Amino acid sequence: MTIRDRGKLKWAPAAFLPEYTNMLRDLDTDYYRQQKPIIDEFQFEEFDQRICYAMEYNFAVKITKCVDGFNYEIVGRIHYVDPIRKEVRLKTEADEVERVKMSDIIAVEVRE
Secondary structure: OOOOHHHHHHHOOOOOOOHHHHHHHHHHHHHOOOOOOOOOOHHHHHHHHHHHHHHHOOOOOEEEEOOOOOEEEEEEEEEEOOOOOOOEEEEEOOEEEEEHHHHEEEEEEEEO
């Protein structure tokens, strides 16, 4: 006679405790959250020069942005720089326009 075991299912939280599962999910996301690096004005100026260079010669750019403690990379071509809203508009390879706030940018890399 073989023993039928539920395997990992027996260690899973009960389905009648949604607060517990939400707390575990939040705990998991908070574990991987990073602190936003401090960017000084010289780095902002360097980012601005790289963006202007890429926009002038129509080069692709990889922008790394930090939102809510997580880093995201966007690759595309600079479409427009909006000084009033303080954002950069990128046209990605999928012909979508991504808006990135200047305050969220932590790295800019020009791809020639």
